[in-house]
Amino acid sequence: MQHQLKSITSRIVSQLYHQEILPEQVQVNIPPKDFPFDFTIVAFTFAKLAKKSPDQTANEIGAELIKEMPELDHYEVVKGFLNLRLKDAYWIGVFDAEVNNPLFGALPPTGKKVMVEYCGPNTNKPLHLGHLRNIFIGHSMASILKAAGHEVVKVNIYNDRGVHICKSMLAYQKYGNHETPESSGEKGDHLVGEYYVRFEQELRKQVSEIIAQGLTEEAAKKQAPLNKEISEMLLKWEKGDTEVRNLWQTLNQWVYQGFEETYRKIGNDFDKAYMESATYLLGKTIVAEGLERKFFFKKPDGSVWIDLTADGLDQKVLLRADGTSVYITQDLGTADVRFKEYAPDVMIYTVANEQDYHFKVLKLVCQKLGRPYANGIHHLSYGLVDLPTGRMKTREGTVVDADDLLDEMDLTAAQKTREVGKIENFSETEQLTLFHQLGLGALKFYILKVDPKKRIIFNPEESIDFHGFTGPFIQYTHARICSVLRKAAERSISGGRQCRHS
RNA sequence: GGCCCCGUAGUUCAAUGGAUAGAACGGAAGUUUCCUAAACUUUAAAUGCAGGUUCGAUUCCUGCCGGGGCUACCA
Structure with a gap:
């Protein structure tokens, strides 16, 4: 009905005042609840064209509208607002048409495909309150887009590799005693999370012991045996060392099973899960491609960068000097894979607003590379969840599980x-x-x-x-x-x- | 320092640039023959500050004040 009002009004105004008015330029509002009317057309904008007072203009439009629209019962002009009342028969017709429509409110198919990414946990500890906000937002966004007529693909992204993942692996290797979710009666993600905490505890012990010998904290961290072991483990993982990879597989499986249980509990499901371990290498080849095409440049130490100062941002690193990938490298690879698999028109990333900058960079980099999906990248940014006592902090144990x-x-x-x-x-x-x-x-x-x-x-x-x-x-x-x-x-x-x- | 987000009743939240800034909780005062008293009715109470654009600003622009975030070869 609003569309109809807009198009008819635009035609009337164009005819009356010999000025071209588009339907989008007509403002149709719902009047405040004390007014016994259904819609309000704002006449101020047309008063200028008509070179008449807003009230007079509104009256002229109203007189034409009632001639053209049989659904219209009557109108009234108040201070430049043209209030319209539709006939009861019209509303009864609307009600009859919708009352038994099981898809009430849904829009017809648009033919557009939208991918919604949300959740995005690390596989070294259980989900917390922040993830819940993320999942609720992402999942409801997917439902809304579906109702709006789009084809929707819900995807998760697991940050399943890297230093932090190795931490729980190493602690398990050292102190685990072959404990399993079954033997301990604990949910897999919680069990693995405990070893992550254990690692941090043991590391802190080592560091403070070294500091007691007179070293600075920074030096102590570098020297701590546990940190050295972590680097070795990460290296082994990257080389595909069987033992490390098996451990990784085992722990991550436990975590996934734990996550699945939580998803079930909150009525959530994904169409597809992506693993960063499967895309970070592809990301590296994309960086190499950009380097070859001169979109990126290499610093003397071997690290690869992109200069975004022309876009109001900084220079951003895309690959470390030692050739390993950073956060954004993986996102580049993942985006490419997703486009190949689903060819979505829009890719929505549900990620907290502390990463606003990151997604600006990601979109710009994809645009520079001429990726066909670049303009469809959209960051659904949301605020963090704080507690009355302040921000949730892992170290202080204030994270709400x-x-x-x-x-x-x-x-x-x-x-x-x-x-x-x-x-x-x-x-x-x-x-x-x-x-x-x-x-x-x-x-x-x-x-x-x-x-x-x-x-x-x-x-x-x-x-x-x-x-x-x-x-x-x-x-x-x-x-x-x-x-x-x-x-x-x-x-x-x-x-x-x-x-x-x- | 630079960039981004937020600031509305005591509290938690609303309001495509439109009419008298809406709810809820809490406060005050009421409602028992009637659809589930897990309810209902009445009532007091707010746009951080100063400018600007506009017929009209909570909304857009500028400055200031408060809160948060980003500005890592962490993810």
């Missing part, structure tokens, strides 16, 4: 539900399902109601609130609507629709 949080939400939901009662007829399974629906709904809504680009201060107590503008309250409202429909059906009142649980 995703699994712990989800369990806590369910427990609180259970507690609050039991207080109210009303679940006497529920089986054990039904109760658990309900608690989880409530707990997860509360958390998702609490996080998604905030503009993604704003940072969130996560307050555990508020997140689990069941009153006011919250997930559980919407669920409660849904339940009551279903109840009304059920009763209507019992009394054979027709015209309603089946209640759908979705």
Whole structure:
């Protein structure tokens, strides 16, 4: 209807005042709720063309509109705003058409393919609250784009190699005693995460011992035997050493299994997972290609750079002096692989705003290289999640673990539900399902109601609130609507629709 | 230092450049024969500061003040 209003109004204005007006230039608003009208056309912009007062212009447009549109009941002009009221029959028609449409609100197919990347965890520790915000944003963005008629591919990216991954591997090798998720009864990602922490602890011990002998912290870190062992392990990994690779495979499998369990818990799924271990080498060849084509340059020490000062940025390193790849190298390789596999029109990266700069660089580099997908790169940037006490810090142990949080939400939901009662007829399974629906709904809504680009201060107590503008309250409202429909059906009142649980 | 993001009731969040800045929680005052009292009704309460553009600015521009981030041969 808004489109129709725009195009008809633009034609009327063009005819009345002999000035070409495009439909997009017509502003159609919803009036404030006290006004008994459906739409408002803003006439100020046309008053200038008409060389008449806004009120007079609005009246002239209104008079023409009512001649042309049979759906229009009446209009009224207030201070240059042309308020329109449509006939009840029109709205009843809209309602009848939509009431039994299971795809209410969905748009027709656009033929466009959009890839949405989100989550992107390291494989050395469990998911935390920050990942949950990322996943909720990415997953809902994918759903929205799908409803908007696009073909959507949901992808994850695992940062599964590098120094930090070796840390948990080395600690496991040293102190693991062949412990497994089965033998310890721990979720795989949590188990591996413990060895990552263990490594950091042991390293700190070594460093402080060396500092006690009179060395600076920097020198101590370099000298620490554990750090040397890490470098050796990374080197072995890159060479494909069987033992190291097997260890890597084993630990990463445990982590993936742990992640999968968490994804299931929050109702998330991916169409495809990419591994940086599989694309970082390709990234290197892309850098070599750019170097050959003179888009990049090599410094005397052998490192490769791109000069983006003309674009308002700095010079950025693309390959280290020793020839190993950096963060962006992998992203270049991954982007190429994705385009080959899916040829998406748009690639959306759901990544926190601390990486705004990185994605500016990535897009620019792809543009310089003339990649066909370069202009379709879009960074869906979101704010970090802080706690009332400040930023989450691994070192200070203030990171909120995703699994712990989800369990806590369910427990609180259970507690609050039991207080109210009303679940006497529920089986054990039904109760658990309900608690989880409530707990997860509360958390998702609490996080998604905030503009993604704003940072969130996560307050555990508020997140689990069941009153006011919250997930559980919407669920409660849904339940009551279903109840009304059920009763209507019992009394054979027709015209309603089946209640759908979705 | 340079660049980017944020700043709205006591609190947590809304508002394609449009009319009287909306909700919720919390505060105050009420509602029991009626759809689930996990509810409802009424009420007080806010655009960081100073300019500019505009018929009109929470929104766009400039400066300042506050908060955060980036500016690594970490990822």
